[in-house]
Amino acid sequence: MTSSKIQQSLNLIADPEDEAVQSHLKALQNELEELHDEGYLFQPEIYSEDECVKLANSLNAKIQQISASLVRACCGSPGNLSSMSKSKISADDLLQIQTIRPLIGKLAVEFFLDSPSSQHTGSSDNRKYMYIIRCAIQTTLAALCGEIINAWSFNKEENKMLSSIYNSLRNQFDNSALTGTWRSLTRSQSKIPEYHHLKPAAIRSYIAETAKVLVLSGYISWNLDDTQGIIQEYFEEEFADLYNYCFRLDRVTGESIQAFDTEVYRPEPGEAYEHASMYNMDSSTKSSNSSSSTTKIAFSCRLGLLKIGTIKPENGGSEPEDEILLKAGIQFASLLSDFETAIP
Structure with missing residues (x-):
């Protein structure tokens, strides 16, 4: 891979009028060329696939643990559900809850909204309904973590630009060492430094979206604001750990570990x-x-x-x-x- 080919590929995407973009790409290009000259691009991955899979499994386990704990803490036991009437959701809360559709799907939202309280009277049904709530929370957290890890940058415009460059490099040059190094460099320069700064926002997102699922289920008596406050009080540290798991996995994810x-x-x-x-x-x-x-x-x-x-x-x-x-x-x-x- 020659420097001229690298530059040719970058020029296909970069906006020549944007000095910030040009400066950023020039720095990345210089690093790529230095690594190429040293033969680094063709060295094995620092982290093995097994190591990446272990980190992914740890993240999965953390998602499951938080989901199960949230349901136990907020909904109680299956026996409790049979003695409760389904809580009514206020119009203001419902308007906010509707935004969760991209995470769990329209069918799930309609299922929870249309589910009458008289429907869940047997112990078996109550147990299964609680499991459905848990899976909805787990699906939500998995989607949020996936969005964090899969992004090229936390800046929307930069994310779009870096993704386009990656696709261009991948389409033009059948060289996983080059694209893998590009992935590593862009993460280290554009994304990894922002993890600590954006941690509070990610935790708030975890709390807000899981609260929507719990209120949507109809089997807690709190409104959306109160639910968020309770989750924050008891689960903020858990969500901070979950964010750290995302950070660890993102740091080691290379070209050969694009998907498991x-x-x-x-x-x-x-x-x-x-x-x-x-x-x-x-x-x-x-x-x-x-x-x-x-x-x-x-x-x-x-x-x-x-x-x-x-x-x-x-x-x-x-x-x-x-x-x-x-x-x-x-x-x-x-x-x-x-x-x-x-x-x-």
């Missing part, structure tokens, strides 16, 4: 999972079985996964069992569908 891919067995007939929703179209890696196998589906293990079971080896073999992992959003949608179907 795995294989899961196709759901049983009748289960509501679509192939399109199980596969991450943004991933550059595809399983060798994705086109030929009839028993497996390849998809990207994004944030917020739940382990819902295992597949035992065939013919009593001694091979390790395969974990069945589903995106939080997929399992959440399935729970909503199953719960509504079971209601007479």
Whole structure:
């Protein structure tokens, strides 16, 4: 990769009239050229894929732990739900809650709003309804963490510019070492330094969005402002830790760890999972079985996964069992569908 080719690619995207953009890109270009001259671009990744996966699993576990703790603390036990009437949501709160649709989906919002209090009278239904609330919170936190980690920059315009440059480099030059180094440099210059500064805003976002889910569920007696205050009082440190987990994973994410891919067995007939929703179209890696196998589906293990079971080896073999992992959003949608179907 020559410096002229690097400059040619950058010029395709950069605005020649924007001095700040040109200065920023020039600094990145100089670093790329120095690293290229030293042969650094072709050295192995500093962090292994296993290390990145461990960090991702730690983040997933933290999301699950916070979600379960929030439901236990705010909603109590399943038995408590049967003795409570569903709280009415004020018009002002409802207007704010509607903004959560991009995170959990329109179907979920309608499910919670249309769910009558008389519907949840049995212990089994109450337990499942609380689990649905937990999955909604988990889906929300997974989406928020994903937005933080996937961004190139916390500045909207810079994020758009850096993303365009990356796509240009990737399309023109089949060189993962170059694009991986570009990813690392842009994160270190444009994003990582802002993590500490933006931490309070991220924590407020975690609190605000999870409060919306809890109020939307109808089984807490507080309004939206009170719910946010209670969550902040008891869970602010937990959300600070969650943000730190995002920071650690973001720092080590390189080109070869663009997505975490795995294989899961196709759901049983009748289960509501679509192939399109199980596969991450943004991933550059595809399983060798994705086109030929009839028993497996390849998809990207994004944030917020739940382990819902295992597949035992065939013919009593001694091979390790395969974990069945589903995106939080997929399992959440399935729970909503199953719960509504079971209601007479």
